[in-house]
Amino acid sequence: MQSRTFILAVLAVAAACFAAAQLVSNDYLFFAGYTVLQFIVLATAWNILGGYCGYVNFGSAAFFALGAYSTVFFHKTFQMPIPLLILVGGLVSGIVGLGMGYLTLRLRGSFFAIATLALAVVLQTLIVNWDYVGGSRGAYIIRPNTISIVGREVPYIEYLFFLMLALAVVAIITARTVERSRLGFGFATIRDDELAAEASGVPTLRLKLIATTLSGALMGMAGAPFPYYIGFLQPQSAFALDYAVNSIAMPMIGGTGSWIGPLVGAILLGTIQQVATVTISSAVNVLIVGVLLVAFVIIAPNGLVGLVQDLMRKKSR
Amino acid sequence: MDFPFELLINAVIAGVLLGGFYIAVTVGISIAFGMLDIVNIAHPAFIILGSYLAYILNSRLGIDPVLVGLLMLPVFYALGAAVYQVYYLSFEKRGQEALRGLAFFFGILFITEVALILVFGVDYRYVEASYIGPAAHFAFIDLPYRMLIPCVLALAMFAALQLYLGRTFVGRAIMAVAQDQGALSLMAANPIRIKRIAFGISIATAAMAGAFLIIIQPVEPSVGREYIGRVFAICVLGGLGSLPGTVIGAMLLGIVESITATFYGPSWAPAVAFGFLLLTLAFRPAGILGR
Numbered sequence: 289m290q291s292r293t294f295i296l297a298v299l300a301v302a303a304a305c306f307a308a309a310q311l312v313s314n315d316y317l318f319f320a321g322y323t324v325l326q327f328i329v330l331a332t333a334w335n336i337l338g339g340y341c342g343y344v345n346f347g348s349a350a351f352f353a354l355g356a357y358s359t360v361f362f363h364k365t366f367q368m369p370i371p372l373l374i375l376v377g378g379l380v381s382g383i384v385g386l387g388m389g390y391l392t393l394r395l396r397g398s399f400f401a402i403a404t405l406a407l408a409v410v411l412q413t414l415i416v417n418w419d420y421v422g423g424s425r426g427a428y429i430i431r432p433n434t435i436s437i438v439g440r441e442v443p444y445i446e447y448l449f450f451l452m453l454a455l456a457v458v459a460i461i462t463a464r465t466v467e468r469s470r471l472g473f474g475f476a477t478i479r480d481d482e483l484a485a486e487a488s489g490v491p492t493l494r495l496k497l498i499a500t501t502l503s504g505a506l507m508g509m510a511g512a513p514f515p516y517y518i519g520f521l522q523p524q525s526a527f528a529l530d531y532a533v534n535s536i537a538m539p540m541i542g543g544t545g546s547w548i549g550p551l552v553g554a555i556l557l558g559t560i561q562q563v564a565t566v567t568i569s570s571a572v573n574v575l576i577v578g579v580l581l582v583a584f585v586i587i588a589p590n591g592l593v594g595l596v597q598d599l600m601r602k603k604s605r
Numbered sequence: 606m607d608f609p610f611e612l613l614i615n616a617v618i619a620g621v622l623l624g625g626f627y628i629a630v631t632v633g634i635s636i637a638f639g640m641l642d643i644v645n646i647a648h649p650a651f652i653i654l655g656s657y658l659a660y661i662l663n664s665r666l667g668i669d670p671v672l673v674g675l676l677m678l679p680v681f682y683a684l685g686a687a688v689y690q691v692y693y694l695s696f697e698k699r700g701q702e703a704l705r706g707l708a709f710f711f712g713i714l715f716i717t718e719v720a721l722i723l724v725f726g727v728d729y730r731y732v733e734a735s736y737i738g739p740a741a742h743f744a745f746i747d748l749p750y751r752m753l754i755p756c757v758l759a760l761a762m763f764a765a766l767q768l769y770l771g772r773t774f775v776g777r778a779i780m781a782v783a784q785d786q787g788a789l790s791l792m793a794a795n796p797i798r799i800k801r802i803a804f805g806i807s808i809a810t811a812a813m814a815g816a817f818l819i820i821i822q823p824v825e826p827s828v829g830r831e832y833i834g835r836v837f838a839i840c841v842l843g844g845l846g847s848l849p850g851t852v853i854g855a856m857l858l859g860i861v862e863s864i865t866a867t868f869y870g871p872s873w874a875p876a877v878a879f880g881f882l883l884l885t886l887a888f889r890p891a892g893i894l895g896r
Contacts, residue, residue, distance in 0.1 A: 338704065342703060342704050344703075344704055344707045344708065344711075346646070346707075346711060391883055391886055391887050392886055394890075395886060395890050397703055398638075398644040398703075398707070399841070399886060399890075401644065401646075401707055402644070402646070402833075402834075402837045402841075402882075403882065403883070403886065405646060405833050405834065405837075406833065406834030406837065406838070406878070406879045406882055407879070409830060409831060409833070409834050409875050409879065410834065410875065410876045410879035410880075413872065413873065413875045413876045414876065416872060417872055417873065529715060529718070529827075529830070532711075533711070533712075533715050536708055536711060537708075537712075540705070540708055544704070571719060571722060571723050572723070574715075574719050575716065575719045575720065575723065577715075578712050578715040578716040578719060579712075579716060581708060581711075581712040581715075582709060582712035582713065582716065585695070585696075585705040585708050585709050585712070586691070586695045586709065589699070589705055
């Protein structure tokens, strides 16, 4: 598929989603849909570094929370519209991603993974001790009921849903563009054999830094509207391990090879979790994610996409 | 204001005691990560599991937590050997340990934490023993037994491990597998078996560390997360694969954390480990005693 047709197709699907949600016009649908879309962005962002380059980021929650807390900070300092806050959140998380990558990516890959895990704990410590953004007590962000866009009053949750939908579109188009560009091929050489890539003149460190920055920035952008969504932001909710686990589990379960894996994984797992939270309990649904993650990495290393591909190959034979 | 000299001395001593406990927490990671190159980020989860076993046996049957730790050594050894077998068959053999192996351990960490929350809730649990509470006093120095006993026992465990690794055939084979797996198989030792034994030992140390942890402080399921940064910081700081380095790293981190907690407040202590980790990675990635 040509890139232009692909972009048009993604936009058409997104528009259809939005129109369908408008037709049903149930507030809960927007709330649940927002969460699923947020996971699409997180999973896609994780996959740019994890799936394409083969570097594991355990700190998704940290990058997400950075975006959320930069919103809290700027909400208190200067009032800004949310789209601008999304850009700022992306910038902050991208810079932190770059710094982390610069310190740890020159070494063996596992150091990066460990450092991201520790980053979450430390950033949480900093936020808990920083009273300006609410400290351990948390911060309130009063969400207006409606927002007027070109003279029409729109319920705020629909506005947030629309923004997250747009972010998901941006994330998916970015991931697919990267995948098919020189950059993506460079990433693949790093994943398959970093030493050989380095020896054949691939600037591995620079490529890895691009990947961490891009991935971190997208995660921060996903986090930026979160305080408006939740209304009351606490360190425990922003840094919840659920984000880290989900953003790893979704690509792993969907398949890490291409942009479609995280999308499938996020829609599937995100929906299951929304249903399980309502019908069973929220503690059980995160347990489901953990068990699925372990089961998939052992049994189906290439995820659902890999399983389908294997099936089709067998049929064509 | 006078410089609080007595406070500083007490903070340093508390740090040494804490460092002794950190040795017990980290020695397993030093073996798994430093020698076997298995990035077992689930290690703290096994420690918390050990703490909860100590809590259950202590509250139901009144068994001393240290004794529980000793009783659990073979159980945890078997658990570790089993986990390694799954890890080897699913990831190492296929050459996928970098991405999927890490995700596997992360999944285990998460499942353990959530399962403990589901069963026990998020309340803090603690054990009862005669030595929790009283302290020994020398002049102005306080030595609480709940810190002293884990520290001494951790050092004893460390000494035993060091002797085992240096003096026995299997121990030396474990040290060798870290350097050259191919050469080891030429010496008629099966590297997979050696690694399984080593990983079993690594998880067995978590049983003791878990018992120490719940003696030192009340435990809830997510406490383990704070230790991930710490154990890897100590391990990297000391030098990968170097057990004496682990002792130095643990003591250093214990002392600095204790001083930070005394003078700036305990809520800053978790950030210290990470600062250490980043500085080490930036300036001397081989660690203090690294090769």
